[in-house]
Amino acid sequence: MKVLVLGGGVIGVSTAYYLAKAGHEVELVDRQSGAALETSFGNAGEVSPGYSAPWAGPGVPIKAIKWMLMQHSPLVIWPLLDPAMWRWGAQMLANCTEKAYALNKSRMVPIAEYSRDCLKALRAETGIAYDDRAQGTLQLFRTQKQLDSIGGDVAVLKQYGVPFEVLDRAGFCAVEPALKLTQEKFVGALRLPNDETGDCHLFTNRLAEMAAALGVKFRWNTRIQALQVGGGAITGVHTDAGLLQADKVVLALGSFSPQLLEPVGLRIPVYPVKGYSITVPITDAQYAPESTIMDETHKVAVTRLGDRIRVGGTAELAGYSLNLREGRRATLNHVVSDLFPRGGDVSKASFWCGLRPMTPDGTPIVGPTPVQNLLLATGHGTLGWTMAAGTGRVIADLVSGKQPEIDVSGLAMSRYRQ
Template identity: 40%
Template structure:
């Protein structure tokens, strides 16, 4: 069976890997000259079951309204985007009930744990070097109320496999000495021992190379113009280098999945939310954190990735704009510098990489994985802030479905015109 995978990000390449393992004839089409150069390039770097809660949660719609127009807001909705996203926004609000939020968080957790195991198996088989670290993740809180609230969510998810440890300030410092300077402001933290770190770009490019060794074909620097159909089934894809015939195709184009499928009458409810990261050399910062630190009150993450440090944060709803906004970058750096006062001495903006990418967010906050109304056309997109975390499990589960096998896990419920 000839299958096209549209998109060479982490999700697309993982899908291609597992499809090839099932014995299919696989071709990947990607507009960039290499794999993982867009959303998969500069994400936070953490593979974490600790961050599976959707953004569609109780109270979030009112917070977004309150944050309108505030450049330092954690989630900034630009006024110009409102007319283009009203339907998505209504679906988002419907998912903000306590019941829907809890259900969607559990679905993400099941997929995240499965995906972590799948990633570890791929890494063991291929020996890809991607700056993997297994020191866990620390989340810090500056009030007992915030810490108690976060632990309540962990308790609910612990029944479904989440591992966590509530730590006091002394234990937090023992696990992560870099918190010394901010320790007087802390109420405690949550430590997630099972979470890992890795460079998503390095892993995805390494896995693409392994796919090529197995016989997967790649068409890089190739624009996907439209999907060709005959009746109710797909027959191929029209690209900037011509037509490519196929029996089946998987659309793994993150936020760009929606506009590609819209002309076919297939509604995929994904909206792009711009995230931002600043990557810089660790250099001689000997006291830098040894594990990712996620600051609940300042809403940033500082993550060691190999010989680099990466600050991630910010969520901006502004359409398909991928230009980093300096006021947003400066706000993230200021927040990180509050927690880590030594950071400004080691962060040189002249050599740092300030990057922005589009998180493909669904209203439920769960990925959209499954068949469309067109025979042979599948979707694997909408992973939001969890693309790196959920990539391998999503690719594995969809490859099983396409191959006529029952996935090992229950996938999140369908959204839009996709059936799981």
């Protein structure tokens, strides 16, 4: 079967790879000159099934107000005259209930855990390397109130059988020795030992090479203009290189997915939430992080990627703007300097931003659509890297007419009609 994959980020390339492994003729199309040059380029580096939880939850609206009043705020909103922004915001608020949180979490955890397992199997089978480490994630708490409030999170981890440890200062310094210099700033930590880290851009490019070896054709520098529909199916994809046709089409265009779907009568609540990162060269490895540290106060992740430290976080609602705002850089500089003052040279850091494709319920949109030969793989938000391998495998199974190994009934866009 011939399959067109639209989008060359980590989701699109992973999907193309697994489709080719399943024996399909695959062509991937993207406007960029290569793989993972947009949202997948400079993310925080976490493969964190243990943190697969929706942003929308009980108490979040009040927390959001407090966050926006902080000097180094994890959340910034630039109100726009954009109906999609306000619709998305209203839907997110509607999901800030205990019932919705539990349902959304139950949909997110299985695909995240499955994806990590697929990634491990991929490493074992191919030997793919991408500055990967499997040393867990450490969530650091600056106040006793934060530490005391993790009961709900711990209950969810227990429910889904996710291993965890609650650590005191001696405990978190044992797994992250460089924190001995700054341990007095934190009262404790929650550790998820099964989480991993890695360079998403490096992974995606190496996987693209493997996909090409399996026969995947890559059309870079090709702009996707519109979907052509007839008889309830996609009959072609208009691009600036002409009309492309296939038996199946997989749309993996992240935040830009709604723009292609709306003209054919499909609406999905995916909206861009901008994230920022800096990449800092390590100056003294013994004072740098071993894996990923999440600063709970600032919602910023600090990750070891080879000889670099990746610092990623903040959430900015500003439409499709890619303006690099110095205020966000100051927050990232502050966190990494506060945690690892001798680890890296922030004066030599590179600064980046990308548009995370967020759904209001936090769950990605993976699976079929009312258009019979069109499938979606989008809306992964901050968890695209975490969920990429599993998403690719699920899509390949669906295209092949196989039952996926996990329940994906709650991931399709049909949930928004219920």
